[in-house]
Amino acid sequence: MKRLTPVIEWGTLLLSTGIVVFFLVVILLDLTIKGMPALSWEFISTFPTEGMTKGGILPAIIGTVLLTLITAAAAAPFGICCAIYLNEYAAETWITKLIRASIRNLAGIPSIIYGLFGLALFVQGLGMGTSLLSAGLTLGLLSLPYIITTTEEALRRIPNSTREAALAVGATQFESIRDVVLPSALPGILTGLVLTLSRAAGETAPILFTGVAFYINNPTGYLNQEFMALPYHLYMLSTQHHSIEEVRPLAYGTALVLLCVVFFLNLTAFYIRYKHNKNGPRAH
Template structure:
């Protein structure tokens, strides 16, 4: 009986894994099919290159695209340097004591905080306390804080995969600790670091709740890109068209087109991450 149970255990485990994976893929396929079939007819060069007009009932999504790109760039500027430096310090310099373990646990806990909490924190700190106002700068700083725990965690995991013998070999030939990290450890961990960074930024590009409080606007018929002004972004634009617009049925095709553009943007960013990992793995071989 015990032998039969041991034989059935892996079958049940694999069956459960395949079933849950199949369900997730099925629902993902249904959602993508619905968005693509209803949004493809709207997607065109005019839709991408024109500004929204007539209260977002006409025109395109140029303003939300520019706002999303600028927001992602600001998020990268504010989160990548600090995240990578923090991960290098924790993994390479900090001692393994209770303080370091507490910091790591806090960073991992911050990764699980709902994004709307970051939005409220950004509203209190950047918009009100620092008097930056509702602007793309406030939203970028807020998303930078949201992305920081993920970048720290993924970077530290990439550094942990580098064997200790690699560091010892660099030190043995006369390199300093800083030089061994800069010239040996970081280049070896670069594929994992870049993959984590790109995936984190793609997630930040699709966030709605943090920018809802810090600078996203319902409708702007311009694309100035000023750092101290409100902006339009694809996720918030989609949210407003789908739930808050006074003529939801009229703008439904535009909403599906916006959803398709956002999916394409996020897909391209994820594809970039996979390409980076593949390229560096191929070079290592």
């Protein structure tokens, strides 16, 4: 029986992995087959026309890129600083344990709750209105727990001996963190940040309440104006359009573009991790 246990465990693992991969491949093939006919330079570089039944998705692409940049600018500095404080400076007390537990609980809150909170805080409370800035700050709040958690995990991977060696040669704690710990943890921090932003780029519920629009005629937009985004554009084409069957190819094309954006961000994260693993032994 003891000999069969590892076989059963590995068999269950392989079967579960195979089922997940199978359905993932089916979904990707379906999106690719149905979305590729809609893809063209015109589809990527032009505005929607004729009630969204023709034309491209340029405003939605630009809006998604700007939204992601605002999310990164709002969440990354604060999240990384919080993780540095918790891991490097804060004493291990019940308060820090409570803070960590709260951060992990915040990561499990449904994204639509963040949308309602962003509506109350940024749109109404601070008077920003439905705008690109309100949506970006809302996604920044959504991303904070993930950035703090991944950054703290990256910092924990750095051995204490590295810190002690820096302190032994006369560096202050701040200097050891700035010059030794952070450079060593940077690949892990960047990986977590990119993966978090790729998740934020595909969110629909938070931006639904805070600034996204079905259509605008300004491709660049301003921080205090509404904007278009790929997730919401896909949602509208798939469920709310008055001619769903007519725009279905455009919906599949939009889904494929959004998938490519998320895939590119994830690929960037994997590349950062690969370079770190490849160069890590030499760096130390």
